[in-house]
Amino acid sequence: MTIFDSKIKEKMILDLYEVHIIDFGHFKLKSGISSPYYIDLRLLVTFPHLLELVSDVLWEKIRLKPFDLIAGIPYAALPISTAISLRYNRPMIFLRKEVKSYGKGKTIEGIYHKGQHVVIIDDVISDGASKFETIKPIEDVGLEVSQVVVLLDRGQGGPRIVQKRGYQCVAITNMEEVLEVLYNHGRITYERLKECQKFIFKTSTNTNIKNDKTSLRYKKV
Template identity: 45%
Template structure:
């Protein structure tokens, strides 16, 4: 029987999940009594420091994670203090000892007995470098858990963990091996929030495993990215570990409460996105019509992109074109203009549909000036001095929009606003702003990829790849 429950649970992770559901928390509060944070350098001060954190944060903690090193530094007294801290933690809260053990045979067994029997921890962090037989003594009891170091949060982790063996990076091999190293459900993984791409890949390999996720807080990792990359489909499976960002504050309970709220807001957001009905959703439409495709594409600029947008296909799907046009109409209702200037080619079908909905004249610039007839550069009926909005399918850097703006201004039209369906977030808005023009976009590409992920039209791997691309090309 696991401590804290008057009924039998099957494994350590049953115990952990029971606690998580009971307090609606995925927060693991780290207990790291750094000497410089103590009133004096002593085991007693380390103990008291941690006891205060436990008392403040117990109601918000899914688990506590004391770091053995900060107690061991005080010798035998430190070990006694660590034992006192662990025993003080309420019985319904799991204790994960951050000791990063790793040895073989009888030595591993001795470490196991020390962690679980003498100190009373429920789980321990563990180095997998010595292989399955070194882990075996720690996982022989289903009610005790092991979090295997997989992709750690420190900058030097790439020195070893991303090296390849048999065409697979070592940390991915570790994740795969963790699935077969115990017959009980009592092995989890340590993956740093500082590398959401790695977290995504580990989650793909181990879709049901619990992941201990350090790096949020002082190390600066994004809580949102960690949850997007690491959460299971049931909204669980990730323990967000925070130590110094809590212990360094005067009102630790308030910080812990806010972290819990932030975690749960993101969980709820993902839950709602997963349950939204997909009918008539433009983000879904763009995928299903092939207007957005994923892969490795060379853009006109020569840049490589993990996605490609081809809105010229939209004209072949009148129902989708109609929905897109209605969304654009919502964006322009408060704008003052006399006509719509649609940019060929992808902008023309959209502009025509918007023109019909608004009963506003449509004009468009020619790609090349006619050498015959009226030799007009702008097709359609307009008057000098009128105001036109420029309408297109998307904007990237924004440079090409000025060709249209200049053509329209040459014939006496006033231009204040540019309207697009998608902003690729590659500097276009900033460039237009710098020249005094306003950009109105129905979607940013970031908003779209959030929806595609929520509807499972892309996986976490693609999501992180696109986010990294956008960050690099911004």
């Protein structure tokens, strides 16, 4: 990570906080538990300049590995991949979640040819399971997945799980880093930092955490 890269990433995190895309409080997640923070990257559409900044940050990772096509996972990553496609003039395909009665599952829209390499883009990664819902239809039509690039790692071991299945997977940032940047720049209090860190520890399945029983599920490679 060059100094330039980390400055841009810091700016992005501060901006995301500024517009409440990163927000703190009490949020009910779909699992039912209450989280002290919430990140909603779908709100990027309200802030075109910030959408561009996010696309630039992702591009720094994307450009490192050759690819033919960009594929964004619906819906939060669609504006992001469109921004990358426009700014860096790269063709894009996207997965259509079929909602009509005659077909379920995803179909691929756009121009593609067998054997082409695809970089898959998403806003967040949790346990990684949902990434395979996108990888499969892409491989089914003869395309190859070059890598999966995600903005935020939620700390549930997602990148590792995807890598174990043979796909390169990288996250730009994670909650620990986000909290650190916000605390260092005086955006959140020490209490808030601790509250969030506790929550992350409690809900994380990161194998680096000592005495975490769930880590026994994953063997060290």
